[in-house]
Amino acid sequence: xxxxxxxxxxxxxxxxxxxxxxxxxxxxxxxxxxxxxxxxxxxxxxxxxxxxxxxxxxxxxxxxxxxxxxxxxxxxxxxxxxxxxxxxxxxxxxxxxxxxxxxxxxxxxxxxxxxxxxxxxxxxxxxxxxxxxxxxxxxxxxxxxxxxxxxxxxxxxxxxxxxxxxxxxxxxxxxxxxxxxxxxxxxxxxxxxxxxxxxxxxxxxxxxxxxxxxxxxxxxxxxxxxxxxxxxxxxxxxxxxxxxxxxxxxxxxxxxxxxxxxxxxxxxxxxxxxxxxxxxxxxxxxxxxxxxxxxxxxxxxxxxxxxx
Amino acid sequence: xxxxxxxxxxxxxxxxxxxxxxxxxxxxxxxxxxxxxxxxxxxxxxxxxxxxxxxxxxxxxxxxxxxxxxxxxxxxxxxxxxxxxxxxxxxxxxxxxxxxxxxxxxxxxxxxxxxxxxxxxxxxxxxxxxxxxxxxxxxxxxxxxxxxxxxxxxxxxxxxxxxxxxxxxxxxxxxxxxxxxxxxxxxxxxxxxxxxxxxxxxxxxxxxxxxxxxxxxxxxxxxxxxxxxxxxxxxxxxxxxxxxxxxxxxxxxxxxxxxxxxxxxxxxxxxxxxxxxxxxxxxxxxxxxxxxxxxxxxxxxxxxxxxx
Numbered sequence: 174x175x176x177x178x179x180x181x182x183x184x185x186x187x188x189x190x191x192x193x194x195x196x197x198x199x200x201x202x203x204x205x206x207x208x209x210x211x212x213x214x215x216x217x218x219x220x221x222x223x224x225x226x227x228x229x230x231x232x233x234x235x236x237x238x239x240x241x242x243x244x245x246x247x248x249x250x251x252x253x254x255x256x257x258x259x260x261x262x263x264x265x266x267x268x269x270x271x272x273x274x275x276x277x278x279x280x281x282x283x284x285x286x287x288x289x290x291x292x293x294x295x296x297x298x299x300x301x302x303x304x305x306x307x308x309x310x311x312x313x314x315x316x317x318x319x320x321x322x323x324x325x326x327x328x329x330x331x332x333x334x335x336x337x338x339x340x341x342x343x344x345x346x347x348x349x350x351x352x353x354x355x356x357x358x359x360x361x362x363x364x365x366x367x368x369x370x371x372x373x374x375x376x377x378x379x380x381x382x383x384x385x386x387x388x389x390x391x392x393x394x395x396x397x398x399x400x401x402x403x404x405x406x407x408x409x410x411x412x413x414x415x416x417x418x419x420x421x422x423x424x425x426x427x428x429x430x431x432x433x434x435x436x437x438x439x440x441x442x443x444x445x446x447x448x449x450x451x452x453x454x455x456x457x458x459x460x461x462x463x464x465x466x467x468x469x470x471x472x473x474x475x476x477x478x479x480x481x
Numbered sequence: 482x483x484x485x486x487x488x489x490x491x492x493x494x495x496x497x498x499x500x501x502x503x504x505x506x507x508x509x510x511x512x513x514x515x516x517x518x519x520x521x522x523x524x525x526x527x528x529x530x531x532x533x534x535x536x537x538x539x540x541x542x543x544x545x546x547x548x549x550x551x552x553x554x555x556x557x558x559x560x561x562x563x564x565x566x567x568x569x570x571x572x573x574x575x576x577x578x579x580x581x582x583x584x585x586x587x588x589x590x591x592x593x594x595x596x597x598x599x600x601x602x603x604x605x606x607x608x609x610x611x612x613x614x615x616x617x618x619x620x621x622x623x624x625x626x627x628x629x630x631x632x633x634x635x636x637x638x639x640x641x642x643x644x645x646x647x648x649x650x651x652x653x654x655x656x657x658x659x660x661x662x663x664x665x666x667x668x669x670x671x672x673x674x675x676x677x678x679x680x681x682x683x684x685x686x687x688x689x690x691x692x693x694x695x696x697x698x699x700x701x702x703x704x705x706x707x708x709x710x711x712x713x714x715x716x717x718x719x720x721x722x723x724x725x726x727x728x729x730x731x732x733x734x735x736x737x738x739x740x741x742x743x744x745x746x747x748x749x750x751x752x753x754x755x756x757x758x759x760x761x762x763x764x765x766x767x768x769x770x771x772x773x774x775x776x777x778x779x780x781x782x783x784x785x786x787x788x789x
């Protein structure tokens with residue numbers, strides 16, 4: 174059994190995958206803040222999972238962790254995980270020494286890409302295909318899986334498409350550039366464009382737009398055009414088979430998917446070239462509640478899972 | 482000995498690569514127009530190469546052909562090679578049947594990417610690294626090589642970044658979209674922005690800009706920003722180690738390289754994130770006269786060449 178853990182800004186989720194590919198129940202805990210608290214959260218969730226499975230922690234074949242920030246997959250060290258109050262932590266080696274199990278650490282979006290790839294593979298019966306996972310969370314980033322293998326890149330920026338500018342007249346991005354994809358198609362973009370006290374700003378935005386409120390329609394369309402631009406960019410660069418939208422905003426579900434598809438179809442009307450790429454049919458939204466990052470974390474560095 | 486042929490819009494170039502990786506002299510012929518004439522050009526160039534090598538054509542281990550248009554690498558068929566007056570041609574099978582040698586066919590930009598990758602590998606002594614070849618010709622497209630393998634994609638648009646829009650206020654592209662990279666950083670873009678009778682419009686543009694002519698400076702900067710945008714986009718999506726600029730406009734040489742680097746460095750001043758990617762150091766221009774597409778064509782489908 175392989176254990177996968179997704180350490181997020183507010184909660185940590187874990188799931189176990191059996192040799193048959195079957196998923197265990199999901200366990201969720203609040204994430205601690207700061208290096209020692211994050212490590213303690215990881216320990217706690219491993220303990221819970223081993224209790225549930227009725228085995229010692231050392232009985233897991235491997236433990237994989239998805240975590241935001243800059244991850245050195247070779248050493249298991251995490252840096253710059255700002256949301257977790259974590260400047261630097263040797264997460265992999267520390268946990269591995271304590272538990273006597275191999276611990277692999279991966280960036281959370283890349284882990285989620287593997288999880289989404291696994292989900293598509295289970296659905297299609299094909300596991301070596303190529304896909305991109307477009308994470309629309311607070312920020313915007315992608316994880317790219319080519320022929321079943323995660324594209325890691327050599328300089329830590331594979332899939333960092335959120336910081337590709339697509340509008341010279343756009344607003345200044347936190348990265349210092351102007352008009353980045355992240356400034357229109359992310360949670361932070363919605364927070365800026367649609368200030369509200371509502372606990373779910375994107376949901377409120379989409380609901381009011383659906384009801385015909387003019388400003389909401391404007392903002393929603395800007396957001397959807399940004400998301401569709403990200404889909405188009407991923408397809409015209411890597412030519413992956415599928416683009417799966419995940420991240421917090423994927424909870425919008427069908428209105429998000431139909432909106433992005435509508436924009437892509439509108440663009441295709443003006444461009445025979447774009448129409449030939451059939452993008453609207455290649456984009457999906459990840460099913461609500463599927464723990465992509467935890468599932469993917471369990472699969473990190475396990476090319477053999479493709480054959481399981 | 483493997484033979485590589487680059488069938489271009491006006492001329493066809495060929496080169497042979499020995500088992501030791503050494504390149505033969507380059508042969509060039511004018512390219513015929515239309516399917517039968519293109520096939521005849523290919524035959525002619527094979528004959529010339531076998532005469533030069535003093536062997537029968539059937540003695541070549543393989544023949545690879547790079548050609549513009551939509552290529553089905555599995556069948557060796559070429560379609561929509563508009564510049565060659567070629568609607569559809571079973572180039573691979575026809576030549577292979579006639580010559581009794583395996584013939585592989587690849588899109589010319591993808592072949593050139595393999596050729597540029599080979600050149601970098603010879604220079605660095607590392608052949609499995611990742612790079613993107615940014616072709617600035619009449620149009621703009623890229624070929625991406627990841628860990629020594631060409632990224633082909635499943636839908637014929639891998640590397641078609643020329644049709645990614647980066648300016649909603651940009652001009653209409655031939656593809657029907659607006660503000661595509663190709664509308665600012667390509668030969669056709671220069672023809673539109675800098676109408677002239679000069680036989681080398683890009684050279685004239687750069688010379689006058691260098692001399693301080695205000696309009697030429699404006700147009701050159703637009704072009705360079707487009708080229709630098711393409712470099713940034715490739716890096717932030719695929720995170721390749723190097724981006725090598727090739728294609729007809731690469732003949733601009735140092736002024737092109739220094740211009741693109743200057744723009745990237747200017748952008749990096751405003752963005753610590755971009756500065757961290759060290760893009761200016763990762764971009765290169767292919768040496769003048771290096772027959773990237775012919776060399777790459779010889780290597781198409783030969784992963785074993787990496788070890789030669």
